[in-house]
Amino acid sequence: MTDARSLTNIRMMKAKEKRETINILGIETSCDETAAAVVADGRVVKSSIVASQTKLHEKYGGVVPEIASRAHIEKIYPVITEAMEQAGVGKDDIDAIAVANQPGLTIALIIGVTAAKTLSLTWDKPLIAINHLHAHLQSAMLDERNLQHRQVSCGLPAVALIVSGGHTCLYDYHSPLEPRLLGSTIDDAAGEAFDKVANILRLPYPGGPSIEEIAKNGNLNAIKFPRSMLGRDSLDFSFSGIKTAVLYYCRGQDMKGEDKVDSMSEQEIADIAASFQAAIIDVLVKKTQRAAKKIDAKTILLGGGVAANSHLRDALQKMCDNTIPPEKLLVAPKQYCTDNAVMVASLGYHKFKAKLFADLTLEPKASG
Numbered sequence: 001m002t003d004a005r006s007l008t009n010i011r012m013m014k015a016k017e018k019r020e021t022i023n024i025l026g027i028e029t030s031c032d033e034t035a036a037a038v039v040a041d042g043r044v045v046k047s048s049i050v051a052s053q054t055k056l057h058e059k060y061g062g063v064v065p066e067i068a069s070r071a072h073i074e075k076i077y078p079v080i081t082e083a084m085e086q087a088g089v090g091k092d093d094i095d096a097i098a099v100a101n102q103p104g105l106t107i108a109l110i111i112g113v114t115a116a117k118t119l120s121l122t123w124d125k126p127l128i129a130i131n132h133l134h135a136h137l138q139s140a141m142l143d144e145r146n147l148q149h150r151q152v153s154c155g156l157p158a159v160a161l162i163v164s165g166g167h168t169c170l171y172d173y174h175s176p177l178e179p180r181l182l183g184s185t186i187d188d189a190a191g192e193a194f195d196k197v198a199n200i201l202r203l204p205y206p207g208g209p210s211i212e213e214i215a216k217n218g219n220l221n222a223i224k225f226p227r228s229m230l231g232r233d234s235l236d237f238s239f240s241g242i243k244t245a246v247l248y249y250c251r252g253q254d255m256k257g258e259d260k261v262d263s264m265s266e267q268e269i270a271d272i273a274a275s276f277q278a279a280i281i282d283v284l285v286k287k288t289q290r291a292a293k294k295i296d297a298k299t300i301l302l303g304g305g306v307a308a309n310s311h312l313r314d315a316l317q318k319m320c321d322n323t324i325p326p327e328k329l330l331v332a333p334k335q336y337c338t339d340n341a342v343m344v345a346s347l348g349y350h351k352f353k354a355k356l357f358a359d360l361t362l363e364p365k366a367s368g
Helices: 004-016 054-060 065-087 106-123 132-139 190-200 207-215 240-251 266-295 310-322 342-353
Strands: 023-028 033-040 044-052 096-102 127-131 158-163 168-173 179-184 299-303 328-331
Touching: 023 065, 023 106, 023 342, 033 065, 033 342, 044 065, 054 065, 065 106, 096 106, 096 132, 096 342, 106 127, 127 132, 127 342, 132 158, 132 168, 132 299, 132 342, 158 266, 168 266, 179 266, 190 207, 190 240, 190 266, 207 266, 207 310, 240 266, 266 310, 299 310, 310 328
Parallel strands: 023 096, 096 127, 158 299, 299 328
Antiparallel strands: 023 033, 033 044, 158 168, 168 179
16 A cells, blocks of 8 residues: 555656756765765765764774764764755755665664654655665776766676675675675674784774785785685685684784784784785685676676775786686775765665665664
8 A cells, every 4th residue: 555655755756757867865874984975867976975983993993883873973964964065955956865774783874764764754755775785886886987986887797796894795796776695704704804803913993904004015925824715616705714813823823822913023014914915815806706607797896895905906807807707897986995875875876766765664774
């Protein structure tokens, strides 16, 4: 049964379809970034505002959910307001509100979801629920070489690799609305392993950029850290073992030895970082190649925070250059690798066109 609000949304959408431009307001609060963006037609970025909480969580070596939630409450209204002002739009110019409602920290997600539902109700705009991971896939479709970030072509089928602090996943990608999960992490995600190893090596948080920077001066063959492949056909990931291997290397197998990190030279730490990074990237590339062969992929898509790692980008590009298929690598622009609302709004456009709307009962979900 169609209620009055649904009929209003349908009438509004029919009217908006006559416009040349569809403007989607995206909202993202899945972890420790409070973000809002306005994107036109899924590809033209009119604004992108991100309030980072890195400094708040730095001393803890990871995200503290309660601190993240309080920061979202403080920042959500100013961030949305600034995104609207930067885009030069008012509420009448917005066609729908897209919000990441899964997966993530529930206590953080609820802030963005509540804000989106409130705006949907008060502005009488359709509400669109977005899977945060699927949005990362969409970010790989934005071309940083074009000032308007117009969407680039993608040969299908494609394998999409999402590598972030909380997730490491492979998808069979046939369209923005139909990603099919092929494999995911069974324990630590790659980004989480970077953070934990950086903490072991006394490097600053977040760990990914810190390890990449110091690894530039290291020997990636100095230490043979394990590569967990989980069997010859598995497309799942496991990075807890390599994290433990680094810990044992620094503290001894029984964890009773002296922590050698404080007495290590900068070169020794660089060698550990480089060897660790090489092992992580080796697994990511081999699993991606395995998935590409399985579905005969023409394109590889790469997104998520760890997608900003230059060594990972280079390794996947080398794989594509030497393997047919895949023929092409599409990587999210670095400013859209970490959590942002551009990817949310961009995917929201495709769901808007498909009339995939949510209602005001929408709830945040920790997994998805």
